[in-house]
Structure formats: C-alpha cells, structure tokens
Amino acid sequence: xxxxxxxxxxxxxxxxxxxxxxxxxxxxxxxxxxxxxxxxxxxxxxxxxxxxxxxxxxxxxxxxxxxxxxxxxxxxxxxxxxxxxxxxxxxxxxxxxxxxxxxxxxxxxxxxxxxxxxxxxxxxxxxxxxxxxxxxxxxxxxxxxxxxxxxxxx
Amino acid sequence: xxxxxxxxxxxxxxxxxxxxxxxxxxxxxxxxxxxxxxxxxxxxxxxxxxxxxxxxxxxxxxxxxxxxxxxxxxxxxxxxxxxxxxxxxxxxxxxxxxxxxxxxxxxxxxxxxxxxxxxxxxxxxxxxxxxxxxxxxxxxxxxxxxxxxxxxxxxxxxxxxxxxx
Numbered sequence: 001x002x003x004x005x006x007x008x009x010x011x012x013x014x015x016x017x018x019x020x021x022x023x024x025x026x027x028x029x030x031x032x033x034x035x036x037x038x039x040x041x042x043x044x045x046x047x048x049x050x051x052x053x054x055x056x057x058x059x060x061x062x063x064x065x066x067x068x069x070x071x072x073x074x075x076x077x078x079x080x081x082x083x084x085x086x087x088x089x090x091x092x093x094x095x096x097x098x099x100x101x102x103x104x105x106x107x108x109x110x111x112x113x114x115x116x117x118x119x120x121x122x123x124x125x126x127x128x129x130x131x132x133x134x135x136x137x138x139x140x141x142x143x144x145x146x147x148x149x150x151x152x153x154x
Numbered sequence: 155x156x157x158x159x160x161x162x163x164x165x166x167x168x169x170x171x172x173x174x175x176x177x178x179x180x181x182x183x184x185x186x187x188x189x190x191x192x193x194x195x196x197x198x199x200x201x202x203x204x205x206x207x208x209x210x211x212x213x214x215x216x217x218x219x220x221x222x223x224x225x226x227x228x229x230x231x232x233x234x235x236x237x238x239x240x241x242x243x244x245x246x247x248x249x250x251x252x253x254x255x256x257x258x259x260x261x262x263x264x265x266x267x268x269x270x271x272x273x274x275x276x277x278x279x280x281x282x283x284x285x286x287x288x289x290x291x292x293x294x295x296x297x298x299x300x301x302x303x304x305x306x307x308x309x310x311x312x313x314x315x316x317x318x319x
Contacts, residue, residue, distance in 0.1 A: 071293060074218065
C-alpha cells in the first residue's frame with residue numbers, strides 16, 4: 001500500500017515536470033513568434049530597383065534606360081553625320097560598331113557602364129556585341145527587324 | 155475510492171491548464187497580427203523612384219534634352235513637370251516640406267521642394283528615420299547632338315508617417 005502511494009507520488013511529480021517543461025517551451029515559442037512578427041513589421045516596405053517590373057506595371061522605372069537608348073541610337077558619327085539608327089537600317093555594320101564604341105566610351109567617361117547589342121532575330125545571332133559586364137536595367141527597340149538592346153548598371 | 159477522487163481533481167486542473175494555454179496562444183496570435191497590420195508600409199523608395207521617372211519624362215523626348223528648361227524658376231520646374239510636391243496627408247510636419255527634386259546638367263540646377271532633405275540623403279541606408287532618396291544619372295543628347303550627363307535627385311521625407319514607430 002505504502003509502496004503504491006510512493007510510486008503514485010513519483011509518477012505525479014514526473015508528470016508535473018513534463019507539463020512545466022511543455023509550458024515553458026510553449027511560452028518561449030510564443031515569445032519568439034511575437035519577436036519575429038515585430039521585426040518583420042519594421043521591414044514592411046514596397047521597393048523595387050530601377051528597371052524592375054514593380055507594382056505599378058512594366059513601365060515603372062525603365063524610363064531612364066529607354067531615354068538613354070533613344071539618345072544612343074540618335075548619336076551621330078562625327079565625319080559621316082549618320083546616327084546609329086540609320087547605320088543599322090543601312091546595314092553599315094563596320095561604321096555602326098565604330099559609332100557604338102565611341103558612344104559607350106562617352107557613357108563610361110561619365111561613370112555610366114552599359115552594354116550594347118544588336119541582334120538579328122531572323123538569323124538568331126548577334127550583329128554587334130559590346131559587353132562591358134554591366135547588369136541592370138535593359139531596354140530594347142526593333143529597327144527594321146534588328147533588335148537593339150542597351151543594358152546599363154544602376 | 156481515494157484514487158478516483160484524485161483523478162477527477164487532476165482532470166479539472168488539466169482543463170484549467172489547457173484553457174490558460176489556449177488563452178496565451180490566442181492572445182499571442184492576435185497580438186502578432188495586430189503588430190504586423192498596424193505598422194505602416196514604407197513606400198517612400200518607390201515614391202522617390204517614380205519622382206525620378208517623372209523628371210526623366212519631363213526633361214527628355216526621344217533621348218534628346220528639352221532645351222526649354224533653360225531659365226526655369228523652381229516653381230516653374232514643379233509646374234512644368236506636372237509634379238505635386240505637397241503632402242496632402244497632413245501627417246507630421248508641414249505639408250510642403252516633405253519632398254525635394256532636382257535636375258542638374260551642364261553646371262545648371264533646377265530644383266523644387268525642401269532643399270534641406272538632400273543633405274540627409276548620404277548614408278541613408280545606415281540610418282533610420284531620415285528621408286529616402288533616389289539618384290539617377292542619365293546620358294541625353296543636347297541640341298548639338300552631344301551627350302550631356304544629367305543628374306536627377308528625388309528625396310521623400312514623410313518620416314512621421316513611414317519610419318518612426
């Protein structure tokens with residue numbers, strides 16, 4: 001009888017300990033949950049890099065690169081007086097390369113690193129590839145079936 | 155008999171414990187949702203970039219710098235670019251001191267808004283509760299066909315509304 005009583009008391013003690021530990025674990029998890037929520041709530045911000053498709057649609061923040069591409073294509077060769085767009089249309093690829101390299105160098109002088117590509121989707125290859133390792137906003141325009149792409153770093 | 159009475163007491167105690175646990179977990183979940191929902195969304199970064207986009211659209215057309223920017227007054231920039239630099243939420247400080255925009259090229263500067271904000275832009279990533287700024291450098295052609303570097307700056311303050319909790 002006495003043995004049973006002792007055994008029962010021992011069992012009750014172990015069970016109580018289990019519940020106390022369980023309670024402590026539940027309280028710790030609850031505290032961590034609240035802490036994480038509090039930290040996450042401070043990071044609530046809507047942000048997007050220039051050129052990314054943001055919450056306001058595809059046009060968002062790519063305007064600057066688009067305008068730079070237009071200015072690049074309108075850049076005229078000093079001696080011939082022809083701009084890049086005309087050279088692409090006339091398929092004068094040697095002069096086009098020269099003008100594009102000059103334009104990219106002028107961009108670089110001002111701290112703007114850009115890549116410029118001209119592709120012919122029908123032939124599936126690149127006509128011009130000026131890769132300066134820039135990765136960022138990219139804009140493209142089609143000129144007589146050729147795709148001119150300007151990609152500039154932020 | 156004695157054992158059966160103890161078991162009933164145990165069950166009552168356990169029920170009480172479960173109710174307390176249920177209340178604690180419910181309060182925690184409700185508090186977490188309230189904490190998360192009540193904190194404001196900071197959209198100033200997006201707002202400043204949209205302001206820069208508006209400036210780009212305003213100063214250039216097909217990659218060419220609009221020459222009619224010369225001799226613009228600061229009020230003229232706001233009107234010319236169709237910007238509204240007044241904070242209509244009336245949250246925190248004066249509504250006309252929450253924004254700053256500037257266009258710089260060829261040693262010329264056209265700006266509008268609270269010019270004190272720009273000085274706070276540097277090192278903005280490391281500090282809290284200061285304006286959020288967007289800087290953009292672009293190359294445009296002038297009327298002579300030469301490339302011109304244009305610097306665009308937009309700063310949005312509104313710290314009371316977005317940052318200070």
